[in-house]
Amino acid sequence: MNTSRRSFMVVSIGMSAALWLTRARADAPHLSESDPAAVAVGYKEDAAQVDKAKYSNFAPGQTCANCSLYEGKSSDAWGGCSLFSGKLVAGRGWCASYTNM
Numbered sequence: 001m002n003t004s005r006r007s008f009m010v011v012s013i014g015m016s017a018a019l020w021l022t023r024a025r026a027d028a029p030h031l032s033e034s035d036p037a038a039v040a041v042g043y044k045e046d047a048a049q050v051d052k053a054k055y056s057n058f059a060p061g062q063t064c065a066n067c068s069l070y071e072g073k074s075s076d077a078w079g080g081c082s083l084f085s086g087k088l089v090a091g092r093g094w095c096a097s098y099t100n101m
């Protein structure tokens with residue numbers, strides 16, 4: 001097999017794997033607010049519902065979509081989070097582990 005054909009095959013396999021991973025992630029279940037791991041950090045799908053008395057570190061404008069742990073694009077309604085492997089969090093959500101970008 002010549003080098004250009006081998007390179008083409010490597011690139012094709014890499015692109016297929018990336019597409020598969022993207023689809024697998026998009027199909028991941030949404031994190032439930034009642035999931036014990038979510039409860040532990042006060043996760044809410046809607047940041048407006050955060051218990052501000054309990055989580056005084058919450059600041060208006062903070063959402064999953066602008067948290068450094070969010071693995072989606074800031075415009076995505078749902079995306080991965082490095083805290084909750086295998087589940088998607090709401091882009092407009094929030095939890096106490098929020099980290100500024």
Ligand code: SF4
Nearest residue numbers: 064067070081095098
């Ligand atoms: Fe959202 Fe960030 Fe909490 Fe993950 S760590 S749930 S992205 S606020």
